[in-house]
Amino acid sequence: MSSSTPRSAADTRPGATTDPSTDHEVLAVVLQVTDAALHVLLWQHDRGPADRSWALPGGPLMSDETLGQSVARQLAQKVDVRHLAHLEQLETRSDLDRDPRGRLLATAYLGLVPADQRSILPADTRWHQVEALPDMAFDHASITSSGVRRLRAKLSYTNLGFALAPAVFTASELQAVYQAALGHEVSATNLKRILVRREQIAATGARTSPGRSGGRPAAEYRFRTRHIEVTDQFAVLRPPEPPRTLSE
Amino acid sequence: MSSSTPRSAADTRPGATTDPSTDHEVLAVVLQVTDAALHVLLWQHDRGPADRSWALPGGPLMSDETLGQSVARQLAQKVDVRHLAHLEQLETRSDLDRDPRGRLLATAYLGLVPADQRSILPADTRWHQVEALPDMAFDHASITSSGVRRLRAKLSYTNLGFALAPAVFTASELQAVYQAALGHEVSATNLKRILVRREQIAATGARTSPGRSGGRPAAEYRFRTRHIEVTDQFAVLRPPEPPRTLSE
DNA sequence: AAGGTTATTGACTGCTAGTCCATAACCCCG
């Protein structure tokens, strides 16, 4: 830059302070399907400008940790982090007035907990249905919406369902998880066929014990991998197929 | 947890400083198709630990601006920002050693410039082919890859092509832009049919003046909107169609 | 054994998008 574009940006904005340091916090949108509905983990402020409102778990970024380490550390105060099947960065908010106490950047993460995990929560912490959020602090409601939107989008073109479903499950159980997460009806027949064809899930060979409820025992499935992978079939305008090799 | 694993964060990490302030910079991955190839805007460091290497445009975040304002301000030093047809946040990097001078967070943005815009660049600034990147500073090569990956993904399931294409264009011109951006062959016939069906582009009615090169004049198209929209058809497991209304 | 309940499978359909080829509309040249 240097010569032609001097980087003392402040020159162009005389009124601005040049102090580039800001406070930075980390927030987490942790989602789980329970009781046929998608829930987000919130805790209740007990003082401060957003008194009695609910907030996303999080806290200040320390100077010797990465954002990912920070969110994992802070989440450990609220849930058993071993239950987190997936954690990814969502976005960074920087509105000047997002926190009335002053300038505060926030980097949000999306975390997912399988439906069969039950954490023991601290007294101030609860799961809330995302379709019926309480009054929330600052921009936390908006950040929660971003997280839910991200989850719903990725459920269609990735194998992210692994992070919401139990380790093994029947087609019906999977249908219930997807239906709650997506927020609309889902056909179990179609869902199972799609995920099998995409090679996201595979039958374990076992069936549910013909015990309880009457009805035919169901086949059990599991996700083939438990890390995120993109369904390449959703790349429209995909590269031309290489000519089929002779090895086959 | 919580009660079982009390954790006033600092307690568990005695060596850590609790100072939550960090330096923060903004970087931009600005992409444009020219000469049948996808290019990224870079400028050349002339001193410092990454001497002679190329860097993404950017600079420190000021305390009275949002991240979006900051990236727009800093980009103005490199290109005519009126040429930017799209700008979105990409990700925030926080590795402790990403800059050898010390802890420095970086929030990266993705910017797109239509293929027909020609900016006058400062002397230290140049467009580089993304398929042949020079030595780059710090983690800037990795951030560039993230930007290119994001662009390629969104070209398939959004109308983001509007930000790379000229205001009006023929099917061949659009094909050239997509092919360069995606990095693989694209069929003009198929591309045009897909984008028309998705209602992303529409014929203007005009045709190219039958002037220069011989050959039939081509129909001209334009994108119907110049802000990003998601192709809902890529929501697999989409909600059931409401029964057709009588109004039709 | 009959009837209720849940699961699984296959048939059928519509739509998307990939490929290929015939035809259209221009140019230049002889």
Add this chain to the structure above:
DNA sequence: CGGGGTTATGGACTAGCAGTCAATAACCTT
């Protein structure tokens, strides 16, 4: 002015994905 070259356009054909529905299977209880 007509033939041949060049680029553009549109139609035909195909394969595969996903949505729906109904028939069948495998359990239960009475």
